[in-house]
Amino acid sequence: MLEKKIIKLILSKWDYGDFRIVFWDKEEFILGKNQPKFSLILKEKIPFYVLFKDTSLIFAQYYMQGKLDIEGDYNEIAKVLYYFSNKKYLKNKNVLSKIAQNKESENIKSHYDLGNDFYKLWLDETMSYSCAYFKNPKETLYEAQLNKIEHTLKKLNLKPKEKLLDIGCGWGWLSVIAAQKYGVEVVGITISKEQYQKANERVKELGLENQIEIKLQNYQDLKYHNYFDKVVSVGMFEHVGRKNLDLYFVKVKQMLKPGGLFLLHSILSMFEGKTNAWIDKYIFPGGYLPSLREVISIMSERDFHLLLAESLRLHYAKTLDIWTNNFNLAVDQVRKKYDEEFIRMWNLYLRSCSAAFKVGSVDLFQLLITKEINNEIPLTQEHIYK
Template sequence: MALSNRLLLQPAEQRLAGLPLPCAVQLPGGQRIGAAKPRLQLVVRDMRALMHLAQGAIGRLAEDYVEGRLEIEGRLRDLMLAAPALLGTDPTREPAALVPRLLQRMQRAVWERTHHSRAKDAAQIQHHYDVSDAFYALWLDPRRVYSCAYFASPSMSLAQAQEAKLEHICNKLMLKPGERFIDIGAGWGGLLLWAAEHYGVDATGITLSRNQHAYVNRLIEQKGLQGRVRILLQDYRDVDESQPYDKVASVGMCEHVGRPNLPLYFAKIRRLLKPGGLVMNHGITAGGTDNPQLAGGMGDFIEKYIFPGGQLVHVSVMLDTMARGGLEPLDAECLRPHYAQTLWHWLDALEAREAEARRVLGDNAEKVLRAYRLYLAGSAMGFEQGWISLFQILGARPNGQVEMRPGVSTRLRATQSEYPFNRAYMYAQDRTEAMQDAPRARQQRDTETI
């Protein structure tokens, strides 16, 4: 064995010894290090993978697996139990040393300037969402809701939790029949169609994915919703502002906007909203206050294989930028553990239908499957560890009306929006009960004096 390889063995063995479950590594020549009876074994095909193991660079190890330089023998759940100890550091913190910190910030500034033109955003969205509709259909719920579910009861199925999430958002927005509603980044139309069918709104969705655009148009036609529901293949920056909307939703969209464009994004939402209207921004946020992406190569892995152009900010940055854009933050709810559970559901579904996924993906199946299995499992771990989070932020465009309108006695003075400044309407009844009796709840709310 070459000297350079021998020098990697000791730190690699030390990493293995510090893991919370028995793990082993098999080297290209057949030599094994680590536990004699491992629950998890890494088979090194290329010595670069051993170097990454010795460094604790788990994102680089993920890339080694996708590219075939490393094999994983064992359950991904066990790998994710070992990963935080393997990393050995907090991936949400910037480097302590001044030079690496400044270099990282310079790299981030260059990246931010070059990754969010209209053309690049469209290409990046299509790279991810247009992999294959049939592929996503294998492991998402029947409505293809590709965002954090809401497990009002831990025993809910994924499909039930996704419907609970759609209802939770519509309920928070206080949607009413006839209101103009827009879903920015509408995906496969789950929220768009739920709001139209269950709340009677006039609904518009926008997407940059050609596959999603075609799919939702087919659903609109099948459900006979033409004229009241539409999906536009359009950049959010180009949405017509001449007829403001009563309510705006943005689910899983702000992660794609990029930090430099967040002020533009929230300013655009403000212009799209009627005075007094409400917006729900549901998005992934960074767990750390300063890190532009996760360390240990994890952010680089997601950029390369999953979400090119994605960027997270801390919820404090999201709230600050929202407020500077003229929107009043009203309510923030953290759903971090809900996303971890959602991701484990997705991984279980994908692994259960792996043979079908291979047929759907064709020639590139092996690499895509390896990347997505690690992405789903690694993201679930990231949410469990608090390295990343998920917030629903409800906001309003204040209408400037401080005095009460004549005859209105059920609202506080100076609310300046529909929001009643208490959460009672959001949690008026058990969610499973609300799901069964949503029409009655809406009828009650719609007859309220506002």
């Protein structure tokens, strides 16, 4: 059968790992020299014309639609995709690929505007949709998210009455703690109406209107000049798009005072390249994960200076594992509003992201940097870890 021949030919180029394909007629195709570590079980034939599209995208779509099942170790699946996608770098590090342009995101809001009720089902009480920080493995997700906020704010070395900009403030918990605990004045921005409404509710409930202003606004539209003492951005940089990376740093520099501190918390990829086709189509349209070297190069050209780079890769893997478990525990409630394809899509998204962090194809960094040079900062970072 021609379709099976084409699939075998395509997958034979995935020259890493041990796995098997079970076709719709029960025929098995084994790849690798050792015992298969995972299986892709096709329940339906893939039409001939579809096979020439992105393979990982097609398989993910078939999984979402219940036409394909996955058995075995998700970490091994992530490894296969990682080594296949980046073999040009891993085999010959002197060879650089041409980096494809990526369109600017126009509809990222659709991901965050699924509804506060949806996210409330599987996030913690802070509604933090970003990497938590586990001081010990037994901590709850809520405790670890509070740790993350505290860990982030300590790095900024906040002082009373300072002005803090929170780019991508989400549901507002970091802004609230910064105002309550450190006495700073906060401007938080988000492009999600759901987040904007909930964050404003929190501010009003806590009587912090004189300290916190939440805006429904894109960072590109902010007009401040040399106004903020500190800037923080948690889990938003991934969505600006490759074409806007430089613009992002230009805008932060415009708004930050000379010598001001900027804490960037973002997922970064190991290598520059295209966004995963399935993620781009179904999860985060227009997003882009730059590499660490790409970010350092761009920010350096804008006269930002790196003080501290910390990887929280394993923390994000653990966070995602908890989210996946929470999501599956709440799946009956999710099913009341969304269909089975949506549920399988989210399950695949959460599990595959965890696996990607575990195999190191992506990382989570907190970068502490200054606008221009600052010789008044503490000589050590002891204040962060006290």
